[in-house]
Amino acid sequence: MNETQAPTIERMHGMFLTMLRIRAFDEAAGQARRDGKLRGSVHETIGEEAIATGVCANLQPADYISSYHRGHGHCIARGADPVAMMHELYGKAGGVCGGKGGSMHVADFSLGILGANGVVADGVTMAVGAAQAVKLRGENRVVAAFFGDGALNRGPMLEALNWARIFDLPIVFVCEDNSYSDRTRTASVTGGPGILARAAAFGIPAATIDGNDLLAVDAAAGQFVHAARAGRGPQFLHAITYRWRGHLALDQGLYRDPAEVAARIAEDPIARIAKWLTSQGVAAAVLEADRREAAARISAAVADAEAAPWPDMNTLFENVQDAGAPTWR
């Protein structure tokens, strides 16, 4: 039995809309950061939208995901409200984390999002723990742990792979490989035959796919999520993609060869699925209207966030800890 769902026009069109929303969100967030309207680190997902979209489309509502600093796409793909997310990026009241997390920590736990993390690979160790809780409680949930290629060189990541294997946990590791660890080419700082071999070394079934091909992501994620849910233990999806922008909004990415950037941008995952939808008979005018609508929705979210009030000053002291609460100031 296979959990993979057939790539119907309706299903793929729904994912196309999710990808448009992610791109519009990060176009707007990145621009707001460059315009000085936002503070802090904003790591854009532009060019990597197919992976979050295709993986989350294969999860159930009760499943968990863990995210990381480049995490807006995971949230949106999981169904988070872009308005509350944009408020969070602006540090405003009404933000999904009350304005206390910001871009790097934007997460809606009610959607099974275990947090977005500013420390590389830390979300992965937490994800294996979530999978352990699922097993301990006898629940039917799968965990999808998202991380970048840079994470494969952190010790906790390697510990977590071993951990997932020895405890046979229901988890799908999703490596979004955009070739860069911050501003350094990952290949230049990585020993051995590569990422897939690292997963294989721990006995974890793994596959490398074209992460800019939504159809391929959808098919592979369906198989891996099904295997994890069926009790076959951890799975590892290595999805090749490309980061169109710098590491973050204020990084121009000048350390990259312009020819490389141009060639990889030509693999635009949104253009590719649009082409497929057109080939299946969806009118180009429909897709263009979708783009306009996504951009308009995000523009409205930005306007809302800019007009929103700051958080109440009392929230500074809320949710630190219960024990000792009256005396910690």
Add this chain to the structure above:
Amino acid sequence: MAVMTYAQAALLALQQEMERDPTVWALGEDLGPEGGISGQYLGLQQKFGKHRIVDTPISESTIMGAAIGAAICGTRPVVELRYADFGICAADEIVNQAAKIRYMLGGQVRVPAVIRQPIGMRDGMAAQHSQSTEAWWVHIPGLVVVAPATPADNHALLKASIRSDDPVIYMEHKELWTVTGEVDAAAGPMPFGKASIRREGGDLTIVTWSGMVPVCLSAAGKLAARGCGAEVIDLRTLWPWDREAVFASVAKTGRLLVVHQAVRVAGFGGEIVAEVTERMFGSLRTAPRRLAAPRTPVPFSEPLETRCRIADDRIVATALEMIE
């Protein structure tokens, strides 16, 4: 009431909490076959199974990270890190995740985890197995820091820590594992932030915790023989700490001496002295003092290690200087 060791008291508390709440579980190295290095998990894996008493690889980052993930997903993990020195291997997960994920996510999640990392010098364990790092964790918003000194407290405070929705750094002292005392098995959890006045006295307030409590009590006995009444306060928890008990005692005695086994420089004694000095300078009859370890790694050689410890005679001598 039953007489048992400090380690047995913790074992009893954990067993009772695991019976009471099926979401309580423990993870760490060597918990099953040997029952932990001091028998503080003895027999629990046989009783509750390998899925609730989990033997892990030597992977402190993931022991801690997995516990956090499991804690925010509806379980109450008890994390065994063996020694405080190895707690440092999991410091990222404790400081950057456990302590602040609730805050970063605007209160959407809680981390009800107990993080056991025993402190202190014992039997020549040298520089990487002897540290007392309690002050490190008190500095981190979001953490509770517990340091029990008696079997009864180790029982009641571990229960409280397991039921706490805040993450708790739980620091047993290695030299106390075999100390015996009376424990009321039916005792419930003890509230955090309530000090114990172990001995009353009117001339001097000695504030201490953990393994230094018995040493301070010995010193107080010697001081009494010389006509000096030392009040010994065991803080039990360092965050929150019982300021009211300390302030009330110092208001009575006018003299404050803090004793701890951790390094004196930037130790928690500094915080206590600063709070007392800021708030009740006019009540002090003499300058507050601290007795604690020198700022050196803990040496192996026995006489060198002994020089780093605070002996009761040094406490007596310092107390007499303060009173004269």
